[in-house]
Amino acid sequence: MRQSLMNDRVGFAIVGLGKLALGQILPAFAHTQHCRVAALVSGHRDKALKLARKHKLQDSMVFDYANFDRLADQADVEVVLPNSLHAEYTIRAARGGKHVLCEKPMAISVFECRQMIEACQRADRRLMVAYRCQYDPADRALRRLVKEGKLGRLKTFLSSHAFQIENTPQWRLQRALSGGGALPDIGIYCINGVRYLSGEEPYEIAAIQQSPLGDSRFREVEETVHFTLGFPSGLRAMCHTSYGTHRCNFLRLVGTEGWAELDPAYSHAGLKLRVAAAARGQTAVDEPPLPAADPFALEMDHMASCVREGRRPYSPGEEGLQDQRLMEAIYVSAREGGRPMKLDVIDGGTWRGPEPAEAAPRVM
Ligand code: NAD
Secondary structure (H helix, E strand, O other): OOOOOHHHOEEEEEEOOOHHHHHHHHHHHHHOOOEEEEEEEOOOHHHHHHHHHHOOOOHHHEEOOOOHHHOOOOEEEEEOOOHHHHHHHHHHHHHOOOOEEEOOOOOOOHHHHHHHHHHHHHOOOOEEEOOHHHHOHHHHHHHHHHHOOOOOOEEEEEEEEEEEOOOOOOHHHOHHHHOOOHHHHHHHHHHHHHHHHHOOOOOEEEEEEEOOOOOHHHOOOOOEEEEEEEOOOOOEEEEEEEOEEEEEEEEEEEEOOEEEEEOOOOOOOOOOEEEEEHHHOOOOOEOOOOOOOOHHHHHHHHHHHHHHHOOOOOOEHHHHHHHHHHHHHHHHHHHOOOOOEEOOOOOHHHOOOOOOOOOOOOOO
16 A cells, blocks of 8 residues: 655644653654654653654644643544543543544443543544454454354454562552553453454353452452353353463464464564464465554554545444443453343444455465
């Protein structure tokens, strides 16, 4: 695709300049086709001014949280703040006429997710949740295998996403800012992964939650959650998320005719796909090459094309709302000792906009 001229690109204001914004999102602009950094919003003016110079922005394009509402008209908004602030800045941005790309988890309650969707609808603005894996070629190749029936009927999804969280003062360990522990931060990848890859929504959920007594990291939020999801087709997902084990980050999807796994599955780059399918012989395990890509750039380009063309994003607010609904059910089940919770079966296909324009890679 032709590289667009800088001024034709959709301008993004980055709200929050923490690890993700500095390490992944700002560098990803260099790999986008349709996006440019238009403004920065931060509580640390010196840091923001330095970054503004690096990105060739005038000082007037640096805002703080108090004057955020005066953001230049041309900038859309990417919210990269602690989870509990996503709703406030999404709603303020929509009221100011901005489209919003919001980091995961979308918010810290179903109520907030609904308010965000409503604010963007009322303002006729696009709202997309930054589920970068849905734009990663590895996940798209795997979704294509599933859709084309190459794994047969899906039976089992196994996944773990975990790491040892540092014992330092940080918002991830404060419930008011994070909304929970490992589950909304990293367990959400397993939930979103099985929903996206299977194309199904669960009818049942059950969970067990653990936090070691006396570990000061887990005074406010949980350490570990084991959870299972049941799907109408018979597929079952078994997932583990934790802030208290060695780094672990994989998924495996097992069907009647084959299996496929991503390991790592949820990293910022370098996802690896392995596939074993009857069509390829009983024992053959392929590691198909995948196109190199920056999933942050791909998701931002998708947002930019939705803004330009007035289209609904592939991962709109309703996608974040559904994960939040499921996480709330997981916490209720865990509080009730793992009792399975029945869920209203909904058709997830109804809220998505069209897939990204580039075809998903074919690996078989
Ligand atoms: P971080 O702590 O590094 O950055 C958060 C930023 O928010 C900091 O610049 C901080 O100064 C600012 N901030 C503003 N108000 C604050 C307040 N009241 N308390 C604390 N900080 C405040 O966090 P991060 O790792 O960059 O995560 C930011 C968001 O991005 C989170 O929602 C997280 O879930 C999400 N995230 C997404 C991915 C992904 O791959 N999509 C990866 C990591 C994080």
